[in-house]
Amino acid sequence: MSFLRLLARNRLALAGLVVMACVCLLALVTPLLPLAAPDITDTGNRFRPPFSEGALLGTDHLGRDLLSRLLWGTRLSLAVGLAAAVTAAVLGAAIGIVAGFYGGRTDNLIMRGVDMLMAFPYILLALAIVAALGPGLMNALIAVAAVNIPFFARNIRGVTVGIAHKEFVDAARLSGMSDLRIVLTEILPNVVPVIVIAMSTTVGWMILETAGLSFLGLGSQPPVADLGSMLGEARAALITSPHTSVVPGAMILVIVMAINLLGDGVRDALDPRLKSGALNRPLPATQVARDAPVPAAQGGAALLSIDGLKTEFRVKGRVYRAVGGVDLDVRPGECLGLVGESGSGKSVTALSVMGLVASPPGVITGGSVHFDGQDLIGARYETLRRIRGDRVAYIFQDPQATLHPLYTIGTQLVEAIRAHHAVPRAEARARAVDLLGAVRIPNAAARIDSYPHELSGGMRQRVGIAMALANDPDVIIADEPTTALDVTVQAQILALLDELRRARGLAILFITHDFGVVAQLCDRVAVMYAGRIVETGPTDAILSRPAHPYTARLMACVPAPGGGRRRLATIPGLPPSVDDLPAGCAFAGRCDLVQDTCRRGEITLDPLTADRAVRCPTPLRAGAPAS
Amino acid sequence: MTPALRLTDLSKTFDLGKRLIGPPRARVRALQPLTLEVPSGETLGIVGESGCGKSTLARMLVGLLEPSTGRIEIEGAPLDRADPAAFGRRIQYVFQDPISSLNPRKTIRQIMEAPLRHLHGMTRAARAARIAEIFAAVNLRDAFLDRYPHEFSGGQAQRIGIARALAAEARILILDEPVSALDVSVQAQVLNLLADLKTQFGLTYLFISHDLAVVEAVSDRVAVLYFGSVVELGPAERIFARPRHPYTRLLADSAPVVGRRLAAPEGRETELPDPLNPPTGCAFRARCPRASALCATVPALRPDGDGTEVACHHPLDPEQG
Incomplete structure (x- = not known):
């Protein structure tokens, strides 16, 4: 049902569907x-024009009724085209799945064979097949199907390779399934959408190819009509009686157009990448829709001051309040830690600063981000672009994903520098070498011409840091920069960041x-839960004496080294979904110190001491040791 | 008593750049010959950094990879790779990524039934009863059975993965980074669940992780892998507190700990050795502060008192903190 609705959103595809x-x-x-017989010749009535009596579309060179031949011909062409498409899809998919699933030598042999088939121009190959088998519609069908098998085989093999290495296939093997069963029940269901997509985009092409062979006299044999042979027979009278060619020609045009429009629609509706919005290009900056007055910067000496920031995602009529009013400020030379579990809104907060949250669906609905006295929320795109990567830089979790695989790291660093500063290429390159040296990449002058895949994970993250440093920024926003790294490498990267700041x-x-x-690493820390900051203050104070029950419980869940074998503390339940937040404290449902006041009204972030604040009506006694 | 698992000279070499005919372009030794015994009921932790061979070891143990040399004995009987079903009944695997280890197009019931049907040939009624029993053990609701994997959170999906491994009724579970994709509060729930299941069903665990604190919290003994070899094997409560091998010491010092100042414990440029161009002698030699000329020969793993084995010519003093 949702498939049809998605398809119907594409007007052209809907039109194609209706026509088809x-x-x-x-x-x-x-x-x-009640049609005239299509194959009865009546030479007395040759080439009668359309709309003449008894022959709505006229007659052909043998006086046969064109309307009747058109409909019978369409029937035949559609049947042959579809049969060829199904044959090619089934055989091609089978070959592709076998090659992709077994891999190695099997794959190599099969795919080289397929490559050889593809090396011939398709019409030449089809002609050769028909020449070998003899003319006839059935042989034309075989030829068209054979010519299209490589297309399916290659497509399906690519998808199968991806699926065959997924963990659920290993799991199926450990569940005792045979290879055949794994192919049929684990791989095939995941490949079917791709087969349908490939088919929907090629059926029109195959109808056209069948018509082409018939046009050359190699497909349907007289007197049987199909669209291609009608066109072929009418060729001689193209100038004197054009209607005999126009009628089948127009039908071919209508069918192929309709199928292709429909096919594109089917592809868009089925392709998971397109469904998840890969086709909606996000805006260059996050949409802003602030109704409340813009708060002034609070942090006095702060370089970056986030005040009352609210970011939402609006998806299918639901509003996910990912960031629900966050205040943060960072001073020069300071490192502020933002801690939280997945879904707590910490990354969205970071991306909102420079308007990098994808819009749609992201919308900033309130608050301000003052950088150097200027509000960045709702700033002109040109302003944001000038600051992004120049004054405020990001380091992301996965350098493998953030570095472009096809350019050397040097090219990417030079590009990052020259995007903001009009310096000669040679100068930018010299600076890039310096940067790689600054992040302790050994032999920087040689490594600068490496591609990202030639570096280890730790080295790639150093490049990510070098790129963030490229324009000597004032602020770096680092989103889990060491999570993907090994501990010894993590220690190196953290030491590097600390030294740089x-x-x-x-x-x-x-x-x-x-x-x-x-x-x-951090001087101060802010703990986030369900889109809001629940506790903030100096790192030492919070880690030794947490005031919010969530901070205390979360810290207790982390096993500390040196404790030996033991049961770990847990927090029962899950965080609330940010599209359905409870009244009062979001943690109330999981808190063992919950009171009635926790579930009512707005819980504010109140100062606890001069430099600490906590969003809890009954904070743990500061001074109580961490549990 | 027969050990649950006995590995003799188990090793794995990968061929790189395979050609249609002829020998491969290069070979990489992912796991050096390894001899190891895991007593029944033990949790053996395996730690090491990426590329150290821990996943290669795990995949060989469950038959997903063929060993290059050596043999695997499970409860006294050698493993026969020819029959995956025989394998699956004796040793099972819990995957790192809970979501991608579940087929997105199958319901949880179909996923749970696969091992019961193909490994044990159970009837429909027997399967339903067994699934209900297992789901109760891992604290999952029966209502989940007719849903699809994408409807679950990471923690729930990992419980389903554990439930599937239990359904095979294997006595040995290989846990390959079972909690590294989970949030800390959920991680603790899953670790405690694993501890409960172990007592309830009398299981033996091989717990693979890169997180030293987690491994220490769940294991009886810990093996530290570096570049395809075990460099130290010892009791969990001792191994990181008083490491004997300099690499174990480096790992323990690198782990970020609340209350310890930031200090990169070694030079900042050091990297793992290149597997295509392996070093001679001790693989840790280039990074080791205690390296000497003696280290040009490969040190063997040898006993070193109180259940410890260490592969080092210059082990650290056990009394040293």
């Missing part, structure tokens, strides 16, 4: 219609889920 439905219906009911006076907003990392 009409053509198919006509083809199906052709035997029941002390040497350059960088302000760092460091996002992580790891209290150990926070403890080592």
Whole structure:
């Protein structure tokens, strides 16, 4: 049902569907219609024009009724085209799945064979097949199907390789399933959408190819009509009686157009990548829809001050309040840790600062982000673009995903520098080498011409950091920069960041889920839960004496080394969904200190001491040790 | 008593750049010959960084990879790779990524029934009863059975993965980073569940992880892997507190800990050795502060008192903190 609705959203595809439905219906009911016999020659009535009596579309060179031949011909062409498409899809998919699933030598042999088939121009190959088998509609069908098998085989093999290496296939094997069963029940259901997509985009092409062979006299044999042979027979009278060519030609045009429009629609509706919005290009900056007055910057000496920031995602009539009023400020040379579990809104907060949240569906609905006194929320795109990567830079979790695989790291660094500063290429390159040296990449002058895949994960993340440093920014926003790295490499990267911020006076907003990392690097920490900050203050004070029950419980869940074998503390339940937040404290449902006041009204972030604040009506006694 | 698992000289070499005919372009030793015994009922932790061979080891143990040399004995009987069903009944695997280990187009019931049907040939009624029993053990509601994997959170999906492994009724479970994709609060729930299941069903675990604190919290003994070899094997409560091998020491010092100041414990440029161009002698030699000329020969893993084995010519002093 949702498939049809998605399809109907595409008007052209809907039009194609309607036209195809009409053509198919006509083809199906052709035997029941009161038509003249299609193959009876009546040479006395040759080339009668359209709309003459007894022959609505006129007659052809043998005086046969064109309307009747058109409908019978359409019926035949559709049947042959579809049969060829199904044959090619089934055989091609089977070959592709076998090659992709077994891999190695099997794959190599099969795919080289397929490559050889593809090396011939398709019409030459089809002609050769028909020449070998003899003319006839059945042989034309075989030829068209054979010519299209490589297309399906290659497509399906690619998809199968991806699926065959998924963990659920290993799991199926461990469940005792045989290879045949794994192919049929694990792989095939995941491949079927791709087969349908490939078919929907090629059926029109195959009808055209069949018509082409018939046009050359190699397909349907006289007197049987199909669209291609009608066109071929009318060729001689193209100038004197053009209607004999126009009628089948127009039908071919209508059918192929309709099928292709429908096919594109089917592809768009089925393709999971397109469904998830890969085709809606996000705006260059996050949409802003603030109704409340813009708050002024609060943090006095802060370089970056986030005040009352609210970011929502609007998906299918639901509103997910990912960030529900966050206040943060970072001073020069300071490292602020933003800690939370997945879904707490920490990354969305970071991306909102520079308007990098994808819109649609993201919308910033309130608050301000002051950088150097200027409000960035709702700033002109040109302003944002100038600041992004120049004054405020990002480091992301996965350098494999953020570095372009086809360019050398040097090219990418030079591009990052020259995007903001009009310096000669050679100068930018020299600076890039310096940067790689600054992030301790050994032999930087040689490594600059490496591609990202030639570097280890730790080295790639150093490149990510070098790129963030390229324009000597004032603020770095680091989103889980060491989560994907091994511990020994993580220690190296953290030491590097710490050294850089002390040497350059960088302000760092460091996002992580790891209290150990926070403890080592951050001066202050803010803990997020369900889109809001629940506790903030100096790192040492919070880690040794947490005031919010969530902070305390979360820290207790993390096993500390040196404790030996033991049961771990847990927090029962799950965080609330941010599209349905409860009144009062979002943690109330999981808190063992909950009171009636926790479930009513707005719980505010209240100062606890001069430099600490907590969003809890009954905070743990500051001074109580962490549980 | 027969050990649950006995590995003799187990190793794996991968061929790189396979050609249609002829020898491969290069070979990489992912796992050096390994001899190891895991007593029944033990949790053996395996730690190491990416590329150290821990996943290769795990995949060989469950028959997803063929060993290059050596043999695997489970409860006294050698493993026969020819019959995956025989394998599956004796040893099972819990995957790292809970979502991608569940086929997105199958319901949880179909996923849970697969091992019961193909490994044990149970009837429909027997399957339903067994699934209900297992779901109760892992604290999942029966209502989940008719849903699809994408409807679950990571923690729930990992419980389903554990339930599937239990359904095979194997006595040995290989847990390959079972909690590294989960949030800390959920991670603790899953670790406690694993501890309960172990007592309830008398299981033996091989717990693979890169997180030292987690491994220490769940294991009886821990094996530290570096570049395809075990460099240290010892009791969990001792191994990171008083490491004997310099690499174990480096791992323990690198783990970020609340209350310890940031200090990169080694030079900042050091990297793992290149597997295509392996070093001679001890693989850790280039990074090791205690390396000497003696380290040009490969040290063997040898006993070193109180259940510890260490592969080092210059082990650290056990009394040293």
